[in-house]
Amino acid sequence: MGLREDLDRFREVGERRREDLTEFIRHGSLGGSDPDSIEIPIKVVDLPEFEYDPRDRGGVGQGQDGTPEAGQPVGQPHPADEGEDGDPGDEAGDHEYYEMDPEEFAQELDEELGLDLEPKGKEVVEEVEGDYTELTRAGPNSTLDFERLFKQGLKRKLATDFDEEFVREAMRVADATPDDVFRWCREENVLVSRAWVETEWETIPDDERGRWASFEEMVAAVERTTTLERIHRDGLRDVPFRREDERYRHPEVTEETEQNVVVVNIRDVSGSMRQEKRELVERTFTPLDWYLTGKYDRAEFVYIAHDAEAWEVDREDFFGIRSGGGTRISSAYELAAEVLEERYPWSEWNRYVFAAGDSENSSNDTRENVVPLMESIPANRHAYVETQPGGPAINATHAEEVERAFEDSERVVVTSVADPADVTDAIYEVLSTEDDQ
Template identity: 75%
Template sequence: MGLREDIERFREVGEDRREDLSEFISYGDLGGSGPNSIKIPIKVVDLPKFEYDRLDQGGVGQGKGGTPDVGQPVGQPQPGDGDEDGDPGEEGGEHEYYQMDPEEFAQELDEELGLDLEPKGKEVIEEIEGDFTDVTRSGPHSTLDFERLFKEGLKRKLAMDFDDDFVREAMKVEGQDAQSVYRWCRERNILVSLPWIEDAWTKIPDDERGKWASFEEMEENVERSTTLQRIRRDGLRDVPFRREDERYRHPEIIEEKEKNVVVVNIRDVSGSMREKKRELVERTFTPLDWYLTGKYDNAEFVYIAHDAEAWQVDRDEFFGIRSGGGTRISSAYALAKEILDEQYPWAEWNRYVFAAGDSENSSNDTTENVVPLMREIDANLHAYVETQPGGTAINATHAEEVEKALDDQDNVVVAHVSSPEDVIDAIYTILSTEAE
């Protein structure tokens, strides 16, 4: 195995040693990634490389070339021991990352959690022409389906074809005329028309009339050929086509629906939301953002922060905001409803409303205001994530009240996160509810 193969093998090992996705979500540096590029650390693997061996320098203890013997001081560092200017290096070593886009992240998270969320297309963005699989009775001559036309004519040919020689022999039966021969043909399902018989009757030579004493005698002595035998013998001389046989190929019209999603992320930034609670919110919401971005054609995000009042913020501010004051969660839902109604109509957008906090809320706000607002806001999924490190506080009742009041709704889910280990389970709970 050569050096190039060695290097490729080491690189493959490096990718295999990428930090586990669950481990990265629970403990990794999520802030080092952007909304469209996720950077997952790779555990360090040293690649093989050449190093220059200074053969003329000798080694410590050899006493050659002016180098000190054992026990002698080596002196002060000389230029070249640091960087090229003699100063110590200041830059840290580069860390290796496995980089993926949201689509790959969503696929891997599906595999990790055993999910397969199928996005819904709502808004028709365009109608495109597919394969020429449809047919119409009219159209440009260039789209005439000759194969279908021939088949229709051939079916008629086979249905109407008869052994004309056999019928002419029947006209030679003694005492018969054109009408009696026509009735005899009909009794034997020989599809011949009366005008044809009348025309053929006039062409029978007089000396051949009375050749057969009866139809039975004629049938015993004259073999009737099948359509297939006649085609093999004489070939297919003509196929009768009619206007109604014409079919024109037409492209199938396919509606393309764009899979649009808007995700409203709501977080509590009141005074009770300490650092550990904030971290749990961000660890839960960040992967959900990446996942839905990867799943949908067009994903938009609305970020709302609230204490006693609510206000809209941008993404960077949302993932890192600090505030204080009291808590009134309904203010955030009221703002979310206003934004969704004005900018993201339910008929055109898939809508997700995710909220997180420590489950503490002002008195009666949950039952009197939040729950009615959640019922009013049409959404694929409403999710509330309670972040209470170490367990639920006595006055943290919002999650429980939502769960109890909206138990009849199949698009509402409550998840509990008390430590980083709970984040993956919370994400699974949220996404599996939507998948179902």
């Protein structure tokens, strides 16, 4: 194996050392990524290389001044230079990153967790596509569909055309009147108007009237030509165009639904939400945001923090805020309802409302306020993530009450995260099923 093959093999090994996606979500550093680029660490494999030391040390095996003779004991080693004593360093090791966009992240998470979320289209977007295939009754002359106009006129001509010479011969029947001729034409399915018969009646010379004793004798003696035969003989003339046949071509306009999603992230920032609980919220919510960004054409996010009151914050502040106040979870849902109604109507936006906290809430707030609010906010999915390291506390009943209230609904999911190992299971529970209504 040559040096080039060795180099390629080392590179391949390095790329395969990318951190496992599940382990990255559970234990990796999520803060180094942004919504459009997810950085997953890979272990660096140093490539072998030759180094040339330019210092003059003489030839191989050649001694220098002061070099001991063969068999002479070697003295104590010289002390290392200052700063080279080998103390442990305090600098971070080198890292490289595998950059993944949200679409790739969503695809890999689907494969990793067995998810199959199909985004739904909501907002209608009109797009003009290609050919002029739509027809309307008005438009500029340059878009007149003349081919259709000609066909309609030709159909009318074929439907109303008749053998004029044949009808004129019928006017030469003895004792016939214009009314007799018109009646006879109707009986023979000759589509001629009474006005035409009356006009042409005057053109027949008097000495030609009485040529035929009856209409039967005339029919037997005179050959009747078809419309097709007359067109072949005389050509096509006087196609009857009418305004009601005019149609104007317009470009085909198709309506497509854009896959839009808004994600409302709600977090309890009260005094009981200590650092470990906050980190579990971030470790759960961040991959959910990345996943939905990768799944939808357009994703927007709303971040709401609350203690006894609620307020909207930036994403940069969302995971770090901590207050000393009490907890009233319904305040966050009241604000979420206002934001969604004003900025993200249900008819145009897919909605996900994710809330997280340690399941502590003020007395009766869950049953009397939160549950009715969740019922009144249309969304693809409501989720509550309980973050309680070490297991649920005695007075932390919010998750249990929500789960009990919506036990028959696939639109609401309640899950628990006690340590980072639970995060991917919680993500799967939140995303694995979705109510189609």
